[in-house]
Amino acid sequence: MFEQIVSSIATLDFWGWWILGIALVILEVFAPSTFFLWMGIAAGLVGVVAWIFPGLRWEYEWLLFALISVISIIISRLFLSKNPGVEDNPTLNQRGAQYIGRRFTLSDPIRNGRGKIHVDDSQWAVEGPDMEAGDTVIVTGVDGTLLIVDPVDKK
Incomplete structure (x- = not known):
């Protein structure tokens, strides 16, 4: 029974490779890690090779699958490390950093x-530097949940 399962997995025809590729x-x-994507593409390519060369031994098919998978994963990792994606909102999860450059009025x-400001609903x-309530400040930095501010020059 076990030998039959191993034999059926080892000897995939081109349809089996394409199904494996789609599953991956x-x-x-x-x-989401772009790891299985390249293995799926490799399985699809091995399916094409198995379709073109139907007499190819299963050992060579699996070796080809392993080689294409490893090479494509390495190339993708190298490419992505040199070409990181451009984010449309790099401060999305850094709420305090979103306030840098904005002007606010001191509430305390x-x-x-140390003092306090109202920002939107919080x-x-x-x-x-020491300032009076009602003075206008500009946020110049963030330290954790503490906003660093400077006075706005009144001209």
């Missing part, structure tokens, strides 16, 4: 370097 690409959807005065602790 579908698996990529659930485990800055005393001994209140943020700020650090900067």
Whole structure:
């Protein structure tokens, strides 16, 4: 029984390779790492080779699958490390960084370097030079959940 299962897996025809390729690409959807994608493409290519050369031994098919998979994964990793994707919103998960460059009015005065501002519907602790409530500040940096501010020059 076990030998029959191994034999049927080892000797895939071109349809079997294409089905394996599709299954690996579908698996990529659930485990996004671009790892299974290249293995799925490799299985599809081996299916094409098995279709063109139907008498190819199963050992060579699996060797070809392994080689194409490894080479394509290495090439994709090298390419992606040198060409990272461009993000449309790089501060998406850095809420404080989104406020850098914006101007706000102090809700509480800055005393001994600490104060508070209202940002949209929340209140943020700020650090900067001592100033009075109602003064306008500009956010110049972020330290964790603390916004670093400087006074806006009044001209």
